Structure formats: C-alpha cells, structure tokens
Amino acid sequence: MAEENKQNGKKDSKKNSSYISGKESRRITKFNRRVTKKLEKERANAEKDPALYTTKMEDPDNVVEFDNVCTYFFSDVGVVKAVDGVNFQVPKHSTVGIVGESGCGKSVTSLSLMQLLQRPSGQTVGGEIRFNKGDGTAYNIVNTPNAVMEKIRGNDISMIFQEPMTALNPVFRIGEQINEVIELHNPDMAPEKVKERTLEMLELVGIANKEGVYNMYPHELSGGMRQRICIAIALACSPKLIIADEPTTALDVTIQAQILDLLQNLKDKLNSSIMLITHDLGVVAGMADYVVVMYAGRVIEKGTAQEIFHNPAHPYTIGLMRSKPVVGQKVDELYNIPGSVPNPVAMPDYCYFRDRCEMQCDRCKGKYPPEIRITDTHVVSCYRHYEEGEVLGYPKSVNVEEL
Numbered sequence: 001m002a003e004e005n006k007q008n009g010k011k012d013s014k015k016n017s018s019y020i021s022g023k024e025s026r027r028i029t030k031f032n033r034r035v036t037k038k039l040e041k042e043r044a045n046a047e048k049d050p051a052l053y054t055t056k057m058e059d060p061d062n063v064v065e066f067d068n069v070c071t072y073f074f075s076d077v078g079v080v081k082a083v084d085g086v087n088f089q090v091p092k093h094s095t096v097g098i099v100g101e102s103g104c105g106k107s108v109t110s111l112s113l114m115q116l117l118q119r120p121s122g123q124t125v126g127g128e129i130r131f132n133k134g135d136g137t138a139y140n141i142v143n144t145p146n147a148v149m150e151k152i153r154g155n156d157i158s159m160i161f162q163e164p165m166t167a168l169n170p171v172f173r174i175g176e177q178i179n180e181v182i183e184l185h186n187p188d189m190a191p192e193k194v195k196e197r198t199l200e201m202l203e204l205v206g207i208a209n210k211e212g213v214y215n216m217y218p219h220e221l222s223g224g225m226r227q228r229i230c231i232a233i234a235l236a237c238s239p240k241l242i243i244a245d246e247p248t249t250a251l252d253v254t255i256q257a258q259i260l261d262l263l264q265n266l267k268d269k270l271n272s273s274i275m276l277i278t279h280d281l282g283v284v285a286g287m288a289d290y291v292v293v294m295y296a297g298r299v300i301e302k303g304t305a306q307e308i309f310h311n312p313a314h315p316y317t318i319g320l321m322r323s324k325p326v327v328g329q330k331v332d333e334l335y336n337i338p339g340s341v342p343n344p345v346a347m348p349d350y351c352y353f354r355d356r357c358e359m360q361c362d363r364c365k366g367k368y369p370p371e372i373r374i375t376d377t378h379v380v381s382c383y384r385h386y387e388e389g390e391v392l393g394y395p396k397s398v399n400v401e402e403l
C-alpha cells in the first residue's frame, strides 16, 4: 500500500511538473520537424508566384493590419502559442502603443511583422499581416519571400531596438554604419551623396558635432547619443513605419524624454507611423494616439489613448492603471494584480485572465470571450461588456495537429 502511494505520488509530481518522458520528447521532436519543414516549403513556393503574397488592405488609411495573426514556437517542450489571434491596425501618421507584461507577445508581434522570427522553430501559422504598399494593394507579410522582405526592411519598415550598444557594431565608425544602410538601399548613389545624407541624418537626430561623431566608434558615445545613432540608422531611408521596441528602457529618465520627443518630431517630419512597444505606461500616455493592451499572446483591449487611460474596460487594464503611481496622490501600497500568467504551452479554453480576475460574472465560466466593440474605437475582450457592446468575433487559434 505504502509502495502504491509512493508510486502514485511520483506520477502526480511528474504530471504537475513540466516533466516530459523520452517517448513524448521524441514525439514532439518528430512533430516539430514535420510541421516546420512543411511550412518552410510553403514559404519557398511563394517566391514563384506574387499572387501568393499580395492582398488588399481592409482600410487604405492603415499602414499595417494584423488580422488574426498566430505566431507559434515549435519548442522541445511543445507548441508555445506566443501570439494567438491578434487583431489590430496601425493607421497612417499615428503612434500605436503596445503594452503588456513581460512575455505577453509584444516583441513576437513586431518580429512577425519584420519576418525576423527565429526560424524554423518560430512560425506565423495563421492570419494575415497586411502591409500597405501605398497603391491600394498590400503585401501579406506572412508569405512574403525573403528577397522582397529585404527591400521592405529598412526601406519601408525599420526597427529601433532596446539596447543601443548591442545594436551598433563596435568595430566600425558611426559614419560607416549609417553609410552602409544608405548604400544598401540606394545602390546607385554616389559616395559623396551618401556621406552628405549621413551627415544630414546626424544633424536631424540632434548630434551637434556631426563631422566629429561621423569618425567616432560607438564606445566613444554616451547611451543617449548611441540611441540617437540607432534612430538615424532606422530613419535613413524615410520608412513608412518605425517599430520602436522598448527604445528608452536602457536610458535614464531625462534622456528618455529627449529621445521620445525626437522620435515623435521625426515621425511628423517623415510622415511615418510608429509602433511603440513598451511596458512603461507613462511613455505610452505621453506619445501614443492608440493603445493596444496584450495579455498572454492576445489583445484584450484596444482603443484611443484617452479611452484606455481614462475609461479602461478590461479588469487587467483596470489593474494596470491602479498599479501605477500617480503624482500628488499618496497611497500606502500600490495595487498588485494577484496570481500569474497561465503556462504558455497549455493555455486554458476559458478567459486567460479568469484565474486572476476579481470581477468575474456567470458568463466567464464559458469559452474565451469574444471581441466586443463598446465605442467606435474601443474594443474589449471581456464578458462584463457582453450586453452593452457589439460582438465582433472570437480570436481563432490554429489547430497545430491539422498543419
């Protein structure tokens, strides 16, 4: 009897931990290899036929439309649904802030748009990412072949990363690094013109000693200056969309404000849009026109900055707002959202926030909530608003077994 209990105990602890047997591990590896090989082959086919990667924008006033995008990682422990049925748009000339806690899928969303996922394990397996070509038609980035993507990256969409020191090459001078980007995208430009453009970019990002900095190495510059250089590189080809993934987290507060101001000014000058990824609500409040709140790989609320900050509708967003300090308001302890995010390999089929939610209603016992439109611009995925709004639809997950 004691032996039996011991055995059962062992089985239970295996079940509760993330233990994977040798047999299961081999099954996962075989499955991953089969699926990723098939997806890579489909991608290679798109190179032959442009009809496979061109599509139409739903609204020509958007630069990018994410339509039920599903990006999964075929990992050794199973399929991680990092982004699962994400829907949102980036309108022309606007700044869209994407917020959410660490691991909710913000970076994977932007990497899917740039096709910079760690392949073959990372794959966009469902949905469309439409990028506006400017003539009414669009690329579906999910299927766009690499040769076309190389032209889009840097020319039309560019990215500013979190850590400027690692984004710059330590062994090349600043001037050479900006020249390289301009030359790559304008192969016919004369070398003097390239240098002229580089100096112009240095001036644009507020570098006073542009001739001096042109000949310096990255280690000779401060963190704020290095981030300015990264911005100059990202904007050298006047992209239609700038993705800034935590652009100021490595900088101190005063420099943060300068860099954000600079980004906003340049966006207006170049007529671009910004997708600003951050976990800092203060940054979003100061800069964004629209805000998208993500939780565990899904968009749970989106709307104008005004709506999200002054009239949050999802209990998670309400919790986020309560957990940030307010100047002039004295509290003993800031609010803390209880619990933690569910395991990404085994997501529940009900609301992902239910186990942490303090506002549940009867409907929450059912399946994952649909997107509900509560104003023209404000959409929330929460049953609390089921009666008052228009139900738009449910996020569609991809059944990986059918791939």
Ligand SMILES: Nc1ncnc2c1ncn2[C@@H]1O[C@H](COP(=O)(O)OP(=O)(O)OP(=O)(O)O)[C@@H](O)[C@H]1O
Binding pocket: 073, 075, 080, 082, 100, 101, 102, 103, 104, 105, 106, 107, 108, 109, 118, 121, 122, 279, 344
């Ligand atoms: N190469 C990878 N292989 C497996 N899983 C990955 C990989 N990259 C990301 N993930 C998973 O995808 C999920 C989303 O990650 P992502 O980097 O998008 O988070 P994030 O919202 O940007 O977080 P942070 O604020 O920390 O940057 C996480 O659960 C992460 O573990």
Ligand code: SF4
Binding pocket: 314, 315, 316, 351, 352, 353, 354, 355, 357, 358, 359, 360, 361, 364, 369, 381, 382, 383, 384
């Ligand atoms: S759907 Fe229900 S459980 Fe989920 S966030 Fe809304 S109230 Fe909470």
Ligand SMILES: [Mg+2]
Binding pocket: 106, 107, 108, 245
């Ligand atoms: Mg990230």
